[in-house]
Amino acid sequence: MFLDGKFKKGADKNVPYKSASELKGLFTKDIEETFKNGFARVEVKNHFDKHFCDFTIQQFLISLGYHSFDELKEEERSLIYKCGRFPVWDEITEEPVSVSI
Incomplete structure (x- = not known):
């Protein structure tokens, strides 16, 4: 679905990428930009939920020493989830991956 452009925004929605390497390049650039100052800082306009599921966000925050969302600084809290909720x-739990064959 990513290659088909299903998750693009605006006029580009449903416009397919030219190749998997083009899509991978965009992901790589986006992730590098998000974490250019290290993993201990949250960058403006790059929310964790853009790249990670809730469980991965929780595990990442635990690795930094947090035990709840309440322990985060207010300026970091507003940047973790785009919706703010x-x-x-x-x-939050890790769901098993189911494979359909």
Whole structure:
């Protein structure tokens, strides 16, 4: 679905990428920009939920020493989720990956 352009915004929505390497290049550039100052800082306009699921965000924050969303500085809290709403920390779990064959 990514290659088909399903997740693009605006007029580019549903316009396919030319190749998988073009898409990978955009992801790589975006992730490098997001974390250019290291993993301990949250960059403006690059929300964690753009790249990660809730569980990965939670595990990343735990690796930095956080035990809940309440422990984050206010300026960091507003940049973690684009919508500004946080899931319930204790309800975040890793879901198993199901493969359909």
